[in-house]
Amino acid sequence: MLKFIIRRLIYMIATLFVVSIVTFIIIQLPPGDFVSSMIAHRAALGELVDQSEVDALRSYYGLGQPAHIQYLRWFGAILKGDLGFSMQWNQPVKLLIKDRLPWSFGISLISLAFVWAIGLPIGIYSATHQYSIPDYVATFFGFIGLGVPNFLLALLALWIWFQAKGEVMVGLFSEKYMMEPWSVAKVGDLFRHLWIPALITGMSGTAGLIRTIRANLLDEVRKPYVMMARARGVAERKLLVKYPLRVAMIPAVSTIGWVLPSLFAGELITSFVMGIPTLAPVFLGALLNQDMFLAGSIVLILSTLTVVGTLVSDILLALVDPRIKESV
């Protein structure tokens, strides 16, 4: 087991290294170096830029030197916790991200919980009640989750909410609680706003989970060992949970790592449409304004979170199913 964890850790570090290179390339993509675009940006705002400050910045990031030196400087700064400077916001990137990252992460995690809380029972029910009306309904919703893109669902939710309640559902809090200190009522209000984006973000994941669980469970319950257990007189419910369900869940658990990227992506686009102050609007704004330090840092952080999440799910899976270790 230890050997397995160490090997996965090495993979993860290698992946993170490549992620950082890709991020660096993204930051470098727009024409001109970022200090000169920063000067241009400040000048456009009518600010005077001190030449000594410019020189200091240039030497700090190693501009004018070969690319690999620039990369090492940048990477070294990140290890020290310096993510660079956002031109558009005139703030260190770290400060901008610090407030918003927990929301992005939180919504994605709640979505993951939704995916399992909804997908698992519906998948089991569909499999045990094959070709019943609820099964068809579940299949239908599965197809909606599969075919309707997140942003369209979010737009529809906004529109339906507006039609039904006559108010615009935007942000995390109602106006009443916006400036209030934290209280039980405020948390309640937060969850009232949070469940719809979380549900939308998890829609395609839920649809996928229902399909996987249903198909696997249907395959599993036809196997002889299930009939054997039934013949021995094991109660139907106990029988289901104890044997075939466990086996049917393995492929679903193993794809948690792959669900994470889609959840982060879903959160990004859903939050953008619904105007929730997560990383989403900042990221999009940074891209549209070519504020590349900010954009690159967000790509770096989201990728890192995904890679770490994948590692955790892999280790969990190896604990659940000893067969995995040998094959990886």
Next chain:
Amino acid sequence: MSEKNSASSIPQPEEKAAEDRVYVASQWQLMWWRFRKHKVAIISAVLLILMYLTIIFAEFVSPYDPRINHRKFLYAPPQKIHFIDRDGKFHLRPFVYGYEGTMDMETLQIRYAEDRDVLYPILLFARGEPYKMWGLFDSDIHLFGVPEGGTIFLLGTERQGRDMLSRIIIGGRMSLSIGLVGLAISFFLGVFLGGLSGYFGGLFDVVLQRIIEFLRSIPTLPLWMALSAALPPRWTVVQVYFGIVVILSLIGWTGLARVVRSKFMSLREEDFVMAARLVGASELRVVFRHMVPSFTSHLIANLTMSIPGMILGETSLSFLGLGLQEPAISWGVLLKDAQSVAVLAESPWLLLPGIPVVIVVLAFNFLGDGIRDAADPYGR
């Protein structure tokens, strides 16, 4: 059926013919017979063919020029098609009423109402706004239209008074073709790299597997967004189009490469490959004559399933303002106009471009399911 066909019982000639058909049928014929039974897949295939035909003849099918502003009809809601006029008389040929907008002086909004005094029959092959078919020859004949003076905005108009239906039809040209062009690139990358990796193995295989794992482990949408934001702003529509396609397929090929690789790895050990080698077939001949045909059907199913991802990718990017932009028309560009609740509340028909997106995505998925089931020789 193999029982009945034994030599002891003499089968009827017709029955025998039907059974023999199965034995002599080629692999593709067998697949087609199985595929035919998959009703949903057949319906999806027909729908997709219709949609692709529509975008090929988009200028002719759309009732208006998608770029012409109708200044008297800004944000006009969809017009209704009628069969029965106000006197209760039934018309075999459907018609629309006259359509007029009046400004509400209090709210400064334009309200549109039918003018029941004028009737415009809907004509097939009607003359309308001139267009240049495929940029080659001029015409002004549209699939349907109304006589001079009438309007037919079946899906309403948008902020500049351009006809939504025509824009959705022309937009399909971008959105639907991006899937196919992207597919061609991912197909090439996936089959080529996956094939090399599976056939030769070794160091190349290890490196490629790490690259694929890397590409699969990072969130694609942020990466797509960052890369397309970096496309030079001075690029023309065509350049941006190909830029987006390349970005989408840079990540899309990994799934295909995995399938091709695992197929090559298992086939490498098969007896028929060994036999081909023994009789002196060259490496290329072994690959293309003996190995590739045995998993072509699998490939096709996999390819079909990967188109929706590309279409959704383009739509999402353009929706966010990072993909195609006006004056280009695609479904994502159209949906971008529906971003604010204020607009949606007044003009919900701007969400309509979402419907073809959903239909296409589902249809490709069902079609892929059908092909996969049909291609599986051990399937029911």
